[in-house]
Structures are given as structure tokens and as C-alpha cells.
Amino acid sequence: MLKVLKFGGSSMADAIQYKKVRAIVEADPTRRVVVVSAAGKRFKEDHKITDLLYLCHAHVQYGVSFESVFGMIADRYKGIKEDLGLKIDIESHLEQIRKKLISGMSEEELASRGEYLSALLMADYLGFDFVDAAHWLKFRYDGTIDQEESYAALRREAEGRKVVIPGFYGVMPDGQIQTLTRGGSDITGALAAAALDADVYENWTDVSGILMADPRIVEDPQPIDRVTYSELRELSHAGAQVLHEGTIYPVREKKIPLNIRNTNEPDHPGTMIMESFDDSMDMEHRFITGIAGKKDHSIITLTKIGLSSAVGELRRILEVFEDHNIPVEYVPSGLDTVSLVVDSAKVSSCLYSMLGELQKKIKPNNIKVHDQIAIVAAVGRKMAFRAGVSGRIFARLGENGISIRMISQGPDEMNIIVGIDNKDYANAIRVLYNSFVK
């Protein structure tokens, strides 16, 4: 049995958090591989170390003294060492970074040093071995990760050992450090779990799992206890900000369950994400898993007599969007109408040229554009087993004076998506939450 754990920035922010991490790791001997982020914020106005590292690089680039920013970074790590009474010579690592910064260090390498220093300290504190991400997480020149090579390298480095690995970066074929996109330590953790065929990937953060709705809109929403990978995809696509994009793929491919946990509330089971659950008949339990949404969409509706019976017309319409590099999010359709739902920000610069082309190629009877549309999705694997869910959703929205501009339901009945006016967005989420969850 092997568990791979990833601790995010807030879990690595100071010595108090390190103590919680150690208690979590030591509570279970199968927790043998630990991936860490750079130190995050200790309080609201505090700075994330990664942000300070980017700032430091900007100073160097503009020829402004970087010493005071670098001092803030150094103080944080020296403080953690001191508070925990560690022996590791973190000062010499900091000095090496400072020297290289003067002689010339890439932005990517400098940004990666937050994770590097965190991992050195945590390895020392846990008594685990430090495995540098530059020794196994291998990028190709095109910026993609060479999964096969990386997995084999990590197995060589870590199999059978207790290790701490820095997240967020890897190495290019020429030996240069390359970072992932921001928040990318989630991906490092997922890759490590997949490489080592872990039994579970525990992602430790500062919330007790994924919430059923956005806490900025719904007061104190409940966490989701179990969610399938497909449901999570739906929720993220509809706007829920959950895990870093790209995290799911490596663990899903290997059918490794992903458990989101809270370092500050370690006894809470958090959210378990798996390929499937054997609970379709469990009707006592909620049948909506989560509610998500996003504002500022446009619905482009084409009407053309005979559209439904014409061969290839839909392809020609979609081609116009493809030519302009515009992703189409949903395509609800009627008999002689088809609507394309797109992100307004992505379409704004080319809307008129696209409409012109649609007019020329398709010769529709009518084209209409509705702006300021919000998309709200109710997602739940159990909706398929329950009649009348969509009816209830529409009824509740109607009772609350919210008009529905668009409806889309996947054939697998895992989601019901409605398009409403931006102004009704927060209210619609609250209405759905209060009707189906509370």
C-alpha cells in the first residue's frame, strides 16, 4: 500500500503548518511520498513565496536591487528552520541561489526555488530523502511532459523509499529547469502517484474538500463527499475552480482515487474522487453532486428553414468557429435553429467577421446574438435515476423570476445546464442550492 501526498502552499506556510504536516504523515506508515509547494500565505495580506520569486526576477531584469525582496524569501525559510530546530544548512542553499541570481538565472529556475527549498526543509523535518524534481520530471522541447521517461525515472529514484519531492517544476532535455503553469504542484503530485502506482493520491489543502457551490455566493456550502472524475470534469468545465487543470488525467488513467483533504482539519474525510461509485441506488443521498457556473457568455443563434434536414450544415457552421479558433461550449438546437454558446471574451475581437462569414456561407434567415448570459450547471451522476429533476429545476428558477434563455442536457443525464441573464446568476445558484441541497 502506498499513498502519495501533496501539500499546497498554505500547508507549507510556516513551522506551525509543518508540524501539522508531520502529524498527518506519521499517522499512516503508507504515506511515504510527499510532494510540496512553496510556502504560501500565513495570513491574508501575506505574500506567496512564488510571487516574491517572480518579483525578484523582475528586479534583476530591470537592474533594480533585488536584495530586499530576496531577504523576505530567505527570512521565511530561515525562520521555518529555526522554529523547527532543523540542522539542514538552508543558508548555503539560499546563498547559492543569490549568487546564481547575480551571474544569471532563468525566471523559471528562480520561480522553482520556492518548492526546492520547501522540499529540502520538509525532507529534513520528516527524516525522508529529498528527491529533486529535476531528476525525474522530464519535459520535451515542445513543453509537454514525457510521461514514460518521467515515470521510469521516478520509479528508479523513489521506489521503496520515503521521499519528499518539490512540486511545480521539472527539467528540459538540455538540463534547464522548466516550471509548470501556476498552481502546478497538483500535477507533480498526480504524476508521482501515477508513476508509483499509488493506491491513493491525497491532495492536502486548506478546505475540507470540494464545496457543492461557490462559497462567495452560497453561505457555508457543504463539501462534496464523493464525486466521479466525469462529474468533476463537468463541474470544472462549468466554472468550478477545483484542482489545477491537468491534475486529473494522470491519476484517472491509472484509476487512482484522488482524495482532497484539509491540513487544518485532518480528521475530516474530505472529497473522494473516483472513476465510479456503487451508489446509484442510494436514493437517500443527494442526487445533485454540485452546482457551478460562470458569467459572460454569448449565445449565437442561427435560424434557417430546412436546417435540420440539410446534410453538413452544422459542420459548415462549426467550421467558421474553428477558423476563428473559438471553442464552442454547448450547442443546443431546435428544428430549424441552432445555438452556439461561447465565452464572450474569446469571441469579442472577431464577432463581426464571424457573423459576416456565417451570413455568407450558411445564408440563414436570421442570426441573433444574446450577450451577458451566465451558464449554470447542476451536476450529479444520480440524476439519471430520478425522474423530474429537470422539471423541478425549471420550476424553482421560474418561481424565483429567473428566465431561462437556453437549456442543454447531456444524454448521459449527468448534468442540466441552463443559460440565464448575468444579473440572475448568483440568485440562480442560491435557488438551486437551497432547493436541492439544503
Ligand code: ASP
Ligand atoms: N508555487 C507555485 C504557485 O504558486 C506552484 C504551486 O503552489 O502549486 O503557483
